[in-house]
Amino acid sequence: MNMPLIQTKNLKKYFRTQKGDLHAVDNVNIDINKGKTLGVVGESGCGKSTLGRVILRLLEPTFGEVIYNGNDIIHLNQKQMNNIRQKMQIIFQDPYASLNPRMTVSEIIAEPIKVCKIIKDKEELNQRVFDLMKIVGLDYRFINTYPHEMDGGRRQRIGIARALALNPEFIVCDEPVSALDVSIQAQILNLMMDLQEDHGLTYMFITHDLSVVKHISDEIMVMYLGQCVEKAPSEELFANPLHPYTQALLDAIPIASLKERDKLRKIIKGEVTSPINPKPGCRFASRCFHVTAECKNDGLGLVEVSQGHYVSCILHK
Amino acid sequence: MKVIYKTDSDTICAVNGIDLILDKEQTLGIVGETGAGKTTTALSILRLLPQDIGEITEGQIIFEGKDLISAKESDMRKVRGEKISMIFQDPMTSLNPVLTVGQQLYEALELHNTQNKSKSQLEARVDEMLELVGIPKNRKREYPHQFSGGMKQRVVIAIALACSPVLVIADEPTTALDVTIQAQVLAMMSELKNKLGMSMILITHDLGVVAQNCDKVAIMYAGEIVENGIIEDIFEGVNHHPYTEGLFGSIPDLTRSTKRLNPIDGLMPDPINLPAGCTFHPRCPKCMDICRTKKPEPFSFGSHVIKCHFVQNSNQ
Numbered sequence: 001m002n003m004p005l006i007q008t009k010n011l012k013k014y015f016r017t018q019k020g021d022l023h024a025v026d027n028v029n030i031d032i033n034k035g036k037t038l039g040v041v042g043e044s045g046c047g048k049s050t051l052g053r054v055i056l057r058l059l060e061p062t063f064g065e066v067i068y069n070g071n072d073i074i075h076l077n078q079k080q081m082n083n084i085r086q087k088m089q090i091i092f093q094d095p096y097a098s099l100n101p102r103m104t105v106s107e108i109i110a111e112p113i114k115v116c117k118i119i120k121d122k123e124e125l126n127q128r129v130f131d132l133m134k135i136v137g138l139d140y141r142f143i144n145t146y147p148h149e150m151d152g153g154r155r156q157r158i159g160i161a162r163a164l165a166l167n168p169e170f171i172v173c174d175e176p177v178s179a180l181d182v183s184i185q186a187q188i189l190n191l192m193m194d195l196q197e198d199h200g201l202t203y204m205f206i207t208h209d210l211s212v213v214k215h216i217s218d219e220i221m222v223m224y225l226g227q228c229v230e231k232a233p234s235e236e237l238f239a240n241p242l243h244p245y246t247q248a249l250l251d252a253i254p255i256a257s258l259k260e261r262d263k264l265r266k267i268i269k270g271e272v273t274s275p276i277n278p279k280p281g282c283r284f285a286s287r288c289f290h291v292t293a294e295c296k297n298d299g300l301g302l303v304e305v306s307q308g309h310y311v312s313c314i315l316h317k
Numbered sequence: 318m319k320v321i322y323k324t325d326s327d328t329i330c331a332v333n334g335i336d337l338i339l340d341k342e343q344t345l346g347i348v349g350e351t352g353a354g355k356t357t358t359a360l361s362i363l364r365l366l367p368q369d370i371g372e373i374t375e376g377q378i379i380f381e382g383k384d385l386i387s388a389k390e391s392d393m394r395k396v397r398g399e400k401i402s403m404i405f406q407d408p409m410t411s412l413n414p415v416l417t418v419g420q421q422l423y424e425a426l427e428l429h430n431t432q433n434k435s436k437s438q439l440e441a442r443v444d445e446m447l448e449l450v451g452i453p454k455n456r457k458r459e460y461p462h463q464f465s466g467g468m469k470q471r472v473v474i475a476i477a478l479a480c481s482p483v484l485v486i487a488d489e490p491t492t493a494l495d496v497t498i499q500a501q502v503l504a505m506m507s508e509l510k511n512k513l514g515m516s517m518i519l520i521t522h523d524l525g526v527v528a529q530n531c532d533k534v535a536i537m538y539a540g541e542i543v544e545n546g547i548i549e550d551i552f553e554g555v556n557h558h559p560y561t562e563g564l565f566g567s568i569p570d571l572t573r574s575t576k577r578l579n580p581i582d583g584l585m586p587d588p589i590n591l592p593a594g595c596t597f598h599p600r601c602p603k604c605m606d607i608c609r610t611k612k613p614e615p616f617s618f619g620s621h622v623i624k625c626h627f628v629q630n631s632n633q
Contacts, residue, residue, distance in 0.1 A: 043495045181350045181522050186567035186580030208495050211569040252500040254525030258552045267500045
């Protein structure tokens with residue numbers, strides 16, 4: 001086994017609120033090997049974006065370790081962190097909000113290079129921007145346009161080019177395609193898979209749509225209210241989903257075929273409950289079809305049911 | 318029907334000659350990418366195009382035997398909300414943040430109060446509508462920001478249905494929602510549609526949503542309907558417009574394990590400057606010489622209509 005590129009140990013992030021602690025990320029352990037993709041799936045408010053940000057130290061964790069290439073990065077100082085950040089980048093969810101409207105495409109892509117003072121020669125910098133635009137499939141004629149002149153798919157390509165500018169090893173992709181049309185989604189997903197092959201990138205891919213991560217992920221983690229409820233290799237998770245929440249997520253995807261039309265689908269009721277001071281026991285219990293009195297007891301943890309397949313549920317203890 | 322938007326410098330051809338028929342108690346799905354003219358079509362039916370910019374240049378919109386284009390503004394106001402209502406895409410912005418949800422529902426009922434109901438009768442109707450969409454009636458004194466995205470969309474649906482309309486136009490009602498909440502809202506909408514006997518136009522870019530909810534489908538591209546038919550034609554038919562095939566290729570298939578998706582290359586053409594001939598030809602994998610010069614005529618197999626030279630040639 002090779003060493004994981006990125007690893008978290010008992011990572012926790014609580015936000016202080018007036019009503020009490022908001023458990024955004026609660027005891028999450030992940031490890032991603034080099035060149036692999038971990039898909040993180042869950043509904044709005046389950047803490048997936050927070051997890052991505054804590055790993056990059058855009059938010060400071062409350063407890064736990066983030067280990068990058070064997071080194072704990074939580075205790076690094078500003079300067080050391082700046083060096084590490086060049087290797088870790090993020091692609092944001094909303095291509096409409098994550099680009100500065102007052103900068104042209106070339107300025108946006110060149111900015112990380114300028115900030116890190118990697119290329120000082122102007123000619124060379126232009127060449128690098130040009131290369132990056134070519135890699136992500138942006139036509140050169142867009143070099144002096146502003147983001148508002150472009151459509152969502154092209155803007156997301158700018159976001160990807162900016163993330164690639166420093167030759168990172170690890171990229172957190174925070175719902176990069178959820179704001180895009182299906183046909184453009186497919187283009188961007190294909191692009192990201194190509195880039196992974198060509199540059200040996202490692203991804204953490206955050207999304208709420210299980211169908212999106214199926215192609216791109218090697219391993220998938222399902223999150224609910226800050227906790228990991230199921231983790232398995234991609235194929236295994238789709239073939240054999242064990243946690244009731246994973247099953248519900250799969251059931252909720254509308255399928256583009258008439259065969260499933262009249263099938264009665266089990267739709268989970270209700271919404272995510274408040275993550276502020278959660279009750280002990282399984283956090284999904286209030287929406288679960290298989291809830292028993294035992295679910296309210298504490299002490300549930302991830303159990304390995306088969307090779308690499310972990311689930312946290314009373315049914316699989 | 319044709320619609321153009323006029324700006325200072327350009328004329329944008331948003332909708333270029335479309336024909337749609339929707340029968341009573343049926344659901345029509347309009348599918349297409351951003352910029353295909355789906356929302357413009359919906360706004361035209363309600364005559365809600367931006368004044369002095371949007372203009373319907375040709376065609377008719379016939380609703381219950383009457384032409385809506387020549388109707389007076391005062392008559393139109395009676396149609397909107399009462400006969401035809403609309404559910405907008407983004408529940409976060411389509412509610413008024415400074416009014417409680419109860420007040421917003423009451424407002425719709427009060428404006429269309431043709432039977433001179435008393436205030437308490439209207440209030441009772443507000444409670445009834447909220448319960449219908451699964452919101453406890455004691456929450457009517459709360460403001461939109463106190464609701465989650467899914468709950469807000471339920472409020473929007475309650476307002477749209479408050480006056481028991483004959484036709485509901487739902488413009489991407491679930492695009493902004495999580496998959497689990499999307500499933501809840503769609504299930505509720507089709508249940509209410511059957512209960513109240515409404516017709517519905519469902520605008521979406523998700524073919525999965527269409528397959529689960531519609532009776533008829535129209536695929537729109539660059540302001541034209543390139544393919545339409547009943548649901549079986551689109552999902553189980555043999556012949557398809559290459560654009561429809563591209564849309565299906567873009568959806569990740571959960572049942573098969575393929576490594577790659579097959580998207581359509583390129584982007585939607587600029588509506589200011591549409592290509593000659595078939596508007597899809599620059600992106601089409603089956604493009605022939607004739608496609609570059611001549612607009613394809615509708616070619617039909619019973620209820621299934623396709624506008625494509627390739628399909629036409631291979632079936633003659």
